[in-house]
Amino acid sequence: MKVRGVTSNRAGVKKIDVVIGTRPEAIKMAPVVKELRKRDKFLVRVISTGQHTDMLRQALSFFELSPDADLSIMKRVQSLDYITASVIAGVGELFDSGCPDAVLVHGDTTTTFAASLAAFHRQIPIGHVEAGLRSFDMNLPFPEEMNRTLTDRIAHWLFAPTEMAARNLRRERPSEKNMYVTGNTVIDALYSALDIVEGAAWASASPALSGLEDSPFILMTAHRRESWGEPMERICRALSEILRRHEGTRALVPMHKNPAVRDTMKKILGDNDRVVLCDPLDYPDFVRALKRCKIILSDSGGVQEEASALGKPVIVLRGVTERPEAVESGTAIIAGTRTRNIVNAADRLLSDEEEYRRVEEKKNKNPFGDGTASVRIADILEKNFARSVVY
Ligand code: UD1
Ligand code: UDP
Numbered sequence: 001m002k003v004r005g006v007t008s009n010r011a012g013v014k015k016i017d018v019v020i021g022t023r024p025e026a027i028k029m030a031p032v033v034k035e036l037r038k039r040d041k042f043l044v045r046v047i048s049t050g051q052h053t054d055m056l057r058q059a060l061s062f063f064e065l066s067p068d069a070d071l072s073i074m075k076r077v078q079s080l081d082y083i084t085a086s087v088i089a090g091v092g093e094l095f096d097s098g099c100p101d102a103v104l105v106h107g108d109t110t111t112t113f114a115a116s117l118a119a120f121h122r123q124i125p126i127g128h129v130e131a132g133l134r135s136f137d138m139n140l141p142f143p144e145e146m147n148r149t150l151t152d153r154i155a156h157w158l159f160a161p162t163e164m165a166a167r168n169l170r171r172e173r174p175s176e177k178n179m180y181v182t183g184n185t186v187i188d189a190l191y192s193a194l195d196i197v198e199g200a201a202w203a204s205a206s207p208a209l210s211g212l213e214d215s216p217f218i219l220m221t222a223h224r225r226e227s228w229g230e231p232m233e234r235i236c237r238a239l240s241e242i243l244r245r246h247e248g249t250r251a252l253v254p255m256h257k258n259p260a261v262r263d264t265m266k267k268i269l270g271d272n273d274r275v276v277l278c279d280p281l282d283y284p285d286f287v288r289a290l291k292r293c294k295i296i297l298s299d300s301g302g303v304q305e306e307a308s309a310l311g312k313p314v315i316v317l318r319g320v321t322e323r324p325e326a327v328e329s330g331t332a333i334i335a336g337t338r339t340r341n342i343v344n345a346a347d348r349l350l351s352d353e354e355e356y357r358r359v360e361e362k363k364n365k366n367p368f369g370d371g372t373a374s375v376r377i378a379d380i381l382e383k384n385f386a387r388s389v390v391y
Contacts, residue, residue: 021111183369311363
């Protein structure tokens with residue numbers, strides 16, 4: 001385990017451990033880390049569980065961050081039990097040696113829940129960023145709905161991204177005082193990437209994007225655990241069928257590093273010369289693709305939020321979403337994983353100009369925040385820091 005020490009003798013300075021493990025946690029916590037580090041009230045240690053390796057490093061590099069401690073737990077095939085047990089033990093040791101005053105976690109991964117439990121065991125107050133998202137189905141997404149519900153149960157500060165998420169929390173913890181609506185930090189991250197992307201030439205992007213500048217293309221990502229196998233095959237077949245029906249349209253598919261996902265994508269889409277299958281893109285390149293593509297097909301949570309902010313139609317490859325705001329705002333269409341439903345949803349958007357424009361106009365109604373969520377979170381921590389928390 002690599003550990004870079006963070007110590008403070010300054011009176012009143014609070015030590016905060018930010019625990020991350022996967023790509024979306026890196027992207028969504030980077031703005032929080034950067035904001036906390038601007039303030040002399042905090043000493044921040046970034047702990048990576050290493051649930052993801054290269055994808056986490058890639059995401060952090062855009063923000064010029066690297067972990068201060070890295071548990072490097074990732075294996076080629078990793079069970080939920082393995083991730084949970086390794087994170088609890090590894091992060092617990094780091095909490096014991098570093099004695100943080102608070103721990104911040106994000107979202108709904110197994111890293112999130114296991115790190116929260118380790119903090120809870122030591123009665124260290126936990127701040128949960130992106131609290132309150134609910135699909136109300138424990139199996140969808142799996143195991144994320146359970147992870148976020150339990151994390152919200154034991155967290156001290158609940159940072160809800162939207163009013164709807166806060167309402168979910170109020171139902172579960174009606175007398176909770178430490179609950180705040182902050183916006184989603186993904187919008188902070190998105191805006192910082194847009195600052196770079198908007199001024200940069202397309203030619204400077206990843207080679208995977210070359211050739212896509214002038215042609216309409218579909219951007220697809222899919223990785224959910226409950227979609228491995230047959231559902232993923234149906235998703236890939238839907239993309240093939242959409243391309244067959246819409247001549248002149250191409251597809252860009254940055255593949256998640258999980259072999260269970262890549263093998264299926266390569267098997268079904270590998271020979272299609274209108275599909276660019278590539279490795280995960282650097283964050284600014286992915287944002288470029290989000291901006292430039294015609295439509296998005298995705299089962300990702302973060303992508304639904306980003307698409308909403310950009311006014312880009314996203315066909316959600318899941319039967320249910322914990323981000324109903326994206327559906328209400330009109331940018332997200334729930335299609336599930338049935339080939340026919342995905343194809344029909346794409347047909348409507350690619351054939352009906354007016355329908356497409358109606359969605360594009362929704363970007364002014366972005367429900368996920370204004371790009372200042374991390375400032376709000378840092379302000380709240382500065383004003384309300386608890387010395388001790390009694391459960
Ligand atoms: C995890 C999270 C999911 C989140 C997703 C973001 C859990 C249970 N799942 O799912 O909530 O939406 O991350 O992407 O917490 N791999 C690499 N290199 C990497 C990353 C992954 O090779 O940098 C491969 C490894 O073979 C690894 C596999 O992908 O075993 C799966 O990773 P894992 O974190 O278990 O599941 P994800 O599907 O990535
Ligand atoms: N992303 C990226 N490169 C890619 C694909 C996605 O940087 O090639 C970013 C995307 O912009 C979003 C995040 O990764 O912010 C979503 O991560 P993922 O889909 O892995 O997880 P989820 O959001 O579903 O938990």
